[in-house]
Amino acid sequence: MLENAKKITVIGGGIWGQTLANLARLNHLAVRVWSRHTGEDLGAIIADTEVIISAVSIKGVVPTIEKLQQLQLNSRIIIVTATKGLEPITTRTPFHLWNQAFPANPLVVLSGPNLAKEINQGLPAATVVASYLQKAAILLQKLLSGESFRVYLNSDPLGTELGGTLKNVMAIASGVCDGLQLGTNAKSALLTRALPEIVRVGTCLGGCQETFFGLSGLGDLLATCNSPLSRNYQVGYQLALGLSLPEILAKLEGTAEGINTTEVLMRIAQEKNLYVPITCQVDRLLRGEISPQVAVYELMRRDLKAEFD
Numbered sequence: 001m002l003e004n005a006k007k008i009t010v011i012g013g014g015i016w017g018q019t020l021a022n023l024a025r026l027n028h029l030a031v032r033v034w035s036r037h038t039g040e041d042l043g044a045i046i047a048d049t050e051v052i053i054s055a056v057s058i059k060g061v062v063p064t065i066e067k068l069q070q071l072q073l074n075s076r077i078i079i080v081t082a083t084k085g086l087e088p089i090t091t092r093t094p095f096h097l098w099n100q101a102f103p104a105n106p107l108v109v110l111s112g113p114n115l116a117k118e119i120n121q122g123l124p125a126a127t128v129v130a131s132y133l134q135k136a137a138i139l140l141q142k143l144l145s146g147e148s149f150r151v152y153l154n155s156d157p158l159g160t161e162l163g164g165t166l167k168n169v170m171a172i173a174s175g176v177c178d179g180l181q182l183g184t185n186a187k188s189a190l191l192t193r194a195l196p197e198i199v200r201v202g203t204c205l206g207g208c209q210e211t212f213f214g215l216s217g218l219g220d221l222l223a224t225c226n227s228p229l230s231r232n233y234q235v236g237y238q239l240a241l242g243l244s245l246p247e248i249l250a251k252l253e254g255t256a257e258g259i260n261t262t263e264v265l266m267r268i269a270q271e272k273n274l275y276v277p278i279t280c281q282v283d284r285l286l287r288g289e290i291s292p293q294v295a296v297y298e299l300m301r302r303d304l305k306a307e308f309d
């Protein structure tokens with residue numbers, strides 16, 4: 001048994017929380033999953049826990065933090081955040097929110113090209129655990145690594161988290177591109193231009209440039225923008241087929257974080273004067289202001305420019 005059978009609590013009973021719990025169970029760890037729907041006493045569950053993994057959607061981050069604050073969390077407990085989103089009111093990332101609420105606890109970000117359904121089938125995947133406290137990240141690496149799940153270390157939690165969050169906007173754009181059958185050249189151009197847009201925003205918000213070229217940045221961009229398993233990709237794809245956003249969301253399994261992220265990111269971009277042309281068109285499309293075809297036209301007819309500037 002690994003690491004003296006560390007006790008782990010996963011908060012969030014959605015598909016990602018269940019998947020992370022299963023990965024830990026494969027290493028014979030004692031795992032409990034708590035969700036707001038189970039009605040169990042969270043205080044009792046975390047009484048002897050050593051690691052808390054938060055896998056709630058962004059909507060659930062503040063309520064989860066507030067619940068744990070009422071329970072007076074032991075400062076030795078390692079907190080892992082696996083959410084990919086931006087909090088709408090403060091525009092902060094989950095890492096910021098957890099760090100602000102529990103400054104004494106070791107904090108780790110987990111993010112990577114991790115389509116839960118593939119991991120649940122036992123297909124090989126890799127992820128990143130990032131922390132300013134290397135010891136905490138190394139522990140998580142040991143707890144979750146297995147034959148089919150390879151966990152890398154990183155010392156840039158913000159960059160790791162932002163790569164996973166910002167690519168969701170691009171996954172919507174990518175779904176549109178495929179839904180409209182724009183071809184491989186268009187898709188390659190879109191994903192290649194998406195990366196500098198992510199880097200521009202991500203470095204402005206405090207991430208290291210290098211991180212965005214790694215698994216949690218480029219890796220997750222490729223996974224999510226190319227897979228029909230991605231909910232964000234599905235949103236874009238189905239918009240391109242002519243469905244309305246409410247129609248798509250009514251049938252979507254789980255959360256497409258990119259919808260909220262696009263709205264928050266537009267506010268950040270305006271405030272910080274960041275050039276985010278792809279995000280801007282995704283935003284107008286999600287608001288119903290333009291059609292998918294017009295979004296493509298608007299991107300193509302922008303002023304001509306140098307590739308790198």
Ligand SMILES: NC(=O)C1=CN([C@@H]2O[C@H](COP(=O)(O)OP(=O)(O)OC[C@H]3O[C@@H](n4cnc5c(N)ncnc54)[C@H](O)[C@@H]3O)[C@@H](O)[C@H]2O)C=CC1
Nearest residue numbers: 012013014015016056057059060063083084115116254255
């Ligand atoms: N599904 C996937 O393949 C992956 C998902 N993620 C990220 O993990 C997070 C969760 O994703 P999924 O499990 O797929 O989503 P989901 O929609 O299946 O589950 C969301 C979870 O958040 C909880 N939640 C929502 N609002 C809440 C609130 N107000 N208070 C307390 N809890 C609340 C729900 O009860 C549920 O347990 C998202 O940020 C997603 O981007 C990250 C990697 C892979």
Ligand SMILES: O=C(CO)COP(=O)(O)O
Nearest residue numbers: 112113114115230231232
């Ligand atoms: O983040 C993910 C894969 O890394 C999951 O993507 P979706 O949230 O778009 O399904």
